[in-house]
Amino acid sequence: MERTRNQRTVPVLLIVVAALLVAARVAAHFFAPETPKDQLVQWVPLEEAGAMAASTNRIILIDFTAEWCAPCHLLDAQVFGDPTLANEINSRFVPVRLTDRQREEGRNSQSVQALQQEYGVKSFPTVIFAAPDGSERGRMEGYGGREQFRRVMETIR
Amino acid sequence: MNLFSVRLLSKVVIQETIRRHLTHIGYVTYVAFMAIVAVGVSQFGPPGAMWPTLVGLLAIITGCDPIGPEFSSGTLQLILVKPVNRATYLLSRVAGVLCVIWLAALVPFACEVICRVVKGEVPWQAMGTTLLNTAVLAILTVSLLTLFGSLTRAYLNVAVYMVLQVALSVIPMMLSLNRERFAAISRVIGVIDQNLYPEAMPGLDWRWLLLVISNAGVALTLACFVFRSREVPYGAD
Numbered sequence: 365m366e367r368t369r370n371q372r373t374v375p376v377l378l379i380v381v382a383a384l385l386v387a388a389r390v391a392a393h394f395f396a397p398e399t400p401k402d403q404l405v406q407w408v409p410l411e412e413a414g415a416m417a418a419s420t421n422r423i424i425l426i427d428f429t430a431e432w433c434a435p436c437h438l439l440d441a442q443v444f445g446d447p448t449l450a451n452e453i454n455s456r457f458v459p460v461r462l463t464d465r466q467r468e469e470g471r472n473s474q475s476v477q478a479l480q481q482e483y484g485v486k487s488f489p490t491v492i493f494a495a496p497d498g499s500e501r502g503r504m505e506g507y508g509g510r511e512q513f514r515r516v517m518e519t520i521r
Numbered sequence: 522m523n524l525f526s527v528r529l530l531s532k533v534v535i536q537e538t539i540r541r542h543l544t545h546i547g548y549v550t551y552v553a554f555m556a557i558v559a560v561g562v563s564q565f566g567p568p569g570a571m572w573p574t575l576v577g578l579l580a581i582i583t584g585c586d587p588i589g590p591e592f593s594s595g596t597l598q599l600i601l602v603k604p605v606n607r608a609t610y611l612l613s614r615v616a617g618v619l620c621v622i623w624l625a626a627l628v629p630f631a632c633e634v635i636c637r638v639v640k641g642e643v644p645w646q647a648m649g650t651t652l653l654n655t656a657v658l659a660i661l662t663v664s665l666l667t668l669f670g671s672l673t674r675a676y677l678n679v680a681v682y683m684v685l686q687v688a689l690s691v692i693p694m695m696l697s698l699n700r701e702r703f704a705a706i707s708r709v710i711g712v713i714d715q716n717l718y719p720e721a722m723p724g725l726d727w728r729w730l731l732l733v734i735s736n737a738g739v740a741l742t743l744a745c746f747v748f749r750s751r752e753v754p755y756g757a758d
Contacts, residue, residue, distance in 0.1 A: 370604070370606065371601070371604065371605065371606055371607055372606075372607055372749045372750070373606060373608070373749075374608045374742070374745045374746055374749055375528070375529050375606075375608050375609070375612075375745075377529055378529060378608065378612065378738075378741065378742055378745060379742055381738060382735070382738035382739050382741070382742040385731070385734055385735035385738045385739075386735045386738070386739060388731055388735070389728075389731045389732060389735045392727075392728055392731055393728075432711055432714075432715055433720070434715070434719060434720050434722055434726070434729055435720060435722060435723050435724075437726070438722060438723065438724045438726050438729075441726070442724060467693055467707065467711050468704070468707065468708055468711065469704060469707075506723065507723045507724070508567055508647075508723055509646075509647055509723060509724050510724075511644075511647075512567070
């Protein structure tokens with residue numbers, strides 16, 4: 365009987381470690397939010413982007429993102445949350461953010477859906493660089509790190 | 522009864538698990554294949570491309586081994602007549618499988634590093650992050666397969682793993698036909714999906730690492746509890 369009990373005991377250490385990990389994760393969620401409170405990139409509403417880009421002769425940067433997309437949050441933190449890159453984005457581009465709501469709400473707004481189809485967005489994050497008339501100048505599918513984004517951005521003129 | 526008297530891992534079980542895999546021709550061939558892929562992709566692809574996916578596949582192939590198949594083959598019945606703690610055995614098997622996967626991941630990583638050294642540029646940070654994320658993701662994959670294995674027989678754990686993954690992607694799409702009614706359910710399914718099958722992260726994100734490791738910890742703890750009370754009758758399937 366004692367032998368069976370010993371054979372079936374779950375190590376307390378395992379339970380403690382698992383509980384600590386879950387607690388750390390919950391704490392991280394509350395004390396260190398994934399996206400910075402202060403948005404460094406000045407996102408422009410989609411309706412105003414075309415006119416603003418034409419009047420200032422800038423390229424439109426469209427960030428196709430989704431709440432559930434983990435790499436999108438990394439892109440947020442490492443690129444859009446970086447003061448140097450954010451300044452460059454604000455000065456050179458008209459940044460527009462379009463959040464996909466397909467998974468949460470079953471469908472997207474018509475404008476988001478239309479732009480996703482127009483630019484053939486198949487995965488997230490996808491960043492499109494477009495001229496004021498909407499023609500595509502460049503794109504970055506997926507997130508390959510801060511340096512890769514910087515390199516792509518440099519090629520856009 | 523001293524609750525802390527149970528050992529977490531058994532060296533013998535870990536060693537035997539590693540030995541069994543390292544001497545398997547299929548494993549050696551697969552690792553060689555990954556090395557070739559890493560060498561090829563390093564010539565034109567971005568750092569850490571392709572081989573992490575293959576390591577993920579290896580995690581599924583090797584991670585399905587503990588418990589379920591052993592139950593059906595009769596090996597488990599033979600092992601459990603020995604005075605070995607069930608949780609210790611399960612965790613040791615997982616640890617052994619993970620060692621094997623990590624060892625396999627190091628091979629394409631090393632091959633890519635060598636190729637990039639020859640080319641004159643090694644993006645250490647990107648490659649190191651890829652290796653770390655791949656290794657951590659393997660822990661979750663193996664933990665989930667072990668949990669499903671502790672509930673099922675034979676290789677049904679892989680089937681459960683795959684079917685659940687597909688279901689978590691398809692069900693929200695089906696529910697979206699009536700989004701007002703099922704919005705909350707879709708959201709819950711989305712959260713479960715993100716927790717069980719998180720996307721591979723391209724960079725270093727400690728929140729993501731914490732998510733994956735904590736979920737693996739929970740899965741392993743549940744697996745130990747399920748396996749603890751499971752009856753293991755004699756006779757193979």
